[in-house]
Amino acid sequence: MEFSEKQLEILHVAEKLFSKNGFDGTSVRDIAHEAQINVAMINYYFGSKDKLLDDLFDYRVEKFKMDESILQLTIPVMDILDEMVSSYIKYMNSSLAIYQIIAIEAGVKKRLMLSDSYKNLKVHNLHVISSIIQKGVDTGEFRPGNDPILIHATMMGTFMNFQMNRSFLKSELNITTDEEYSEYMESTLVTHLQRTIKALLTYEY
Amino acid sequence: MEFSEKQLEILHVAEKLFSKNGFDGTSVRDIAHEAQINVAMINYYFGSKDKLLDDLFDYRVEKFKMDESILQLTIPVMDILDEMVSSYIKYMNSSLAIYQIIAIEAGVKKRLMLSDSYKNLKVHNLHVISSIIQKGVDTGEFRPGNDPILIHATMMGTFMNFQMNRSFLKSELNITTDEEYSEYMESTLVTHLQRTIKALLTYEY
DNA sequence: TTTTAAATTAAACACTTGTTTAAATTAAAC
């Protein structure tokens, strides 16, 4: 699906407002006002407010697919794992708005959950993680028996926790700006997750 | 603050609907209908819809404080850690509704974030985790240098991820009923988190 | 039992919601 310049402008404004105030907390008039267009244009271009969310999701979802090609790299599997965690967190961090929306709307409403593309995305990412783990198990570097679902949930959930408790954690970490918080997530948080997952995959229990 | 039987009935219905449809997605008339009362009673008892949410939060928040007394137990620190994870996840799992509300409203709106009791709760729980880690470091069982904030975020976030992706994960794990999913979280997920945190605290990197 | 207070009700309030309409403007096709 292709979008015109005008449609993209509306999508970007909607993304911003949905992530800030939630889908139900954002009116079409809020969007129209911020985008400096007439309210009717939203229905003219997207049909309805619900379809606007669907289109926004389709517009963004493709980029959330994990890069499968890292599996082909001739580097140690430990480094592949590190690279996967790092690039995934960094991309999520650079696309916070849509991720915020997904987290809320997929959890509360059934809206996005029903979307096939959402399910396909998750299945794909689980598959990539699963393949990396398998590769490590084959080389004897990782212990077998670890469920990729749990690994994925840990990575995703920890990131999300930082996202949803931003203001509390900022004060707790003595961070003042959003930029600094962003840096923290891309360095300290990434390192933490890399260590956590590696520790788990090599841990003897 | 004490609530009458009628007020509690309203609070329980509100909790259920807020967790299902979000705060903005739930109207006072929805609550009144489900609780079989007149709409005006909500404002009569709670003043406003916003204050109803505040009261619901105050009503539940106390129970989310981690039990500090486990620190005094004369059992290995590993077992204290296991017990902390287990009891925390189990309690969260038994109070899903309010946790769902917290996750959404604290993240999107600034509503609950402004609440002092919410901040105090988090500070308290972080302190308990911090004390357990310190105890393990003192006995030489845990490595020093692990930030309790990251441990807490991992535990909380992973649980939340299971909560917010319920329907996807149910199909992925071949789970059909909510009861079974609940059992999974209290057994497999708890074990996973215990292992993860212990692995992280003892991991040599 | 009478008086006072609390609880409950239906109705109205003013405002916001998403969506549609029909007219006006702009752009494209011929």
Add this chain to the structure above:
DNA sequence: GTTTAATTTAAACAAGTGTTTAATTTAAAA
């Protein structure tokens, strides 16, 4: 340049929002 189509607009639509009011019923206090 005229016609056709696409875009944009202000206005209206019906339904829903949280809240308030004033009247009524129920319960408690005197």
